[in-house]
Amino acid sequence: MKLHRRTVRLAGRPHTVVSLRPGTAVRFSTNLFHETWHVLSDRHGARLLGRLLWGLSYQSRPGTLVVIDRGFITTTPFDGDPADRIVLVPAWDTPFTARHARALKARLPPASAPDGTVRWHTHGLDAALADPKAWLGANRDRDARVCGRVERLNGLVVLRPQSPHEMREWAVHCGRLDPHDHGMDYTYLGEGAHYASGEVQVFRSFRRDVSVARRARAEVLDELDEPVGAEVLRPLVWDRAEALKR
Template sequence: MKQQRPANARAVTDGIKLHRHPVRSLGGVRTVITLRAGTRVRFSTNRFHGTWHVLSDDRGARLLARLLWGLSYQARPGTVVLIDQRFVAPNPFDADPADPIVLVPGWCTRVDDQVAGGLKSRLSLSNPDGTVRWRTFGLDRALEPEAFEGWWDRYRGGEGNGRVSRRRGLLVLTPGSPDEARAWALHAARLDTANRYGTDYVYLGPWDHGYDGEIQVFRRFRPMLSVAARARAQVLSRPDAPTDPHSLRSAIWQEAEHVRGDAHLRIREWRGSAYALGAEAAAMLSQAGVSSLDDLADVGASEAYRRMRAAGVPGLDREMLWAMEGALTYRDRRSISAERRRELLDELGEDPTPGPVRRRRYRAPVRPVRSAPASRWGSS
């Protein structure tokens, strides 16, 4: 199979090349469009709080937007877009296996369980019939602020009935109309991780006591994949690794904190029937004479930080200060305002200019390796 040029593999523009695969005996599906081998993009999927998630980074969101926008002009029944297993990675939270993704124009093509099962059995589509130029005329123009507002005002009156569902091991995104496909595309293209949280999201489909689907992007999506895979492997290598899926996920989440080097930033955690200090945070705070959340509330984040600094606690950085303030005010440390951060630093008498972030490197436990028994015949 012809290898893509590096620039084409990274391109997320109008007219990207995709592969076309004619299929037979697959219900109402006659043509499957896939990404070309070597395309530099990764997706993942999971289900959380009753909602199916499509996960990726900014580039993945822009590519998904192109695919949905181009699909919105599909008038001939029987064409679907498949993001197959080559471009799908285990999810970035606990490395659970993820599902391939199918985009279906719900206004002219129907994919039920039988069709999804047949499509799943042909995931290893090879030898495409040819390539297509996936045109997305109007998308870039619609993303301009004035044009977007005008487009959205016209669309707002329409009721979307699209659905996101899992069928036979495939995550199926089915916008109900061309306009809804374009709305999903515009929302995906506008996702931006350049914020303090490093993530952004948009819901898909109509509200019905919740949403069927969601697209969520992360600035550090690929490092998250690596951390989750490493944490999962580390947990499963233990002799007492949990067998219950829920317990296994919890163990992987905790191990991932050690892999990232931020386990000490879990100041408040639910333990038994009440909140308590996280284990790593408690070990650091004990050197400041703080043994509980009540103690931390009494002395305050700045004083606790000052005591730990005076005690020479290793691995102490300003993220710990923000984390303690967040725990005391029931907020994520990343939501602490710049003004409040300056106040905390003023209390410490520190320069508000942020210094280099020192990450605590994770070192996997070194397991003793038993030396091979000596040969009964001795060395030669």
């Protein structure tokens, strides 16, 4: 897999920003539900996210970031809400604060051509996904005390594993998701003793759900006589989307 590479100055230091190439056939969305940030997609999206995480766990250097930019972000499949860009951060060697996030967001989408391409290596991931339960059992870091986090910083949803090993665990958890049997599948990221800060959720009909939710939202907004808050709008969109699916 080949990705684009750019050098960008953030918070006074040069950073290498890696991104998907135009034309990559994948879409993601994001939302906050039950105080947990969700990355939403289909099976293909989850597998690609896994490859991005796995490759970054090996190829990261200080100042390296992976950005999933607006061209690959779509509205949510539930209520058509706008979604945020996604950033993968190797927390063990790349600090990423609100200041970094603000500077990065101001430079998106990039105004210039990429500086070059990166060949993204994911050797070992396919073998891990052939039997993910066995791989996770054999490679679990039982001495780990600090886990990564998923959070929103200045309009960017940031996935921030704390170690290369944890990033590879996240990659396997994402890559093994399969919504075929039940229509939906999910995995937690940044899981603590009582909660998880992040979740990846995939849907068999993700693209159809996005399209229906977008149409439902447009119809509801067109019928409203005055602006309403999200707490009023979303249930109306949910009901309309269900009606459109019948």
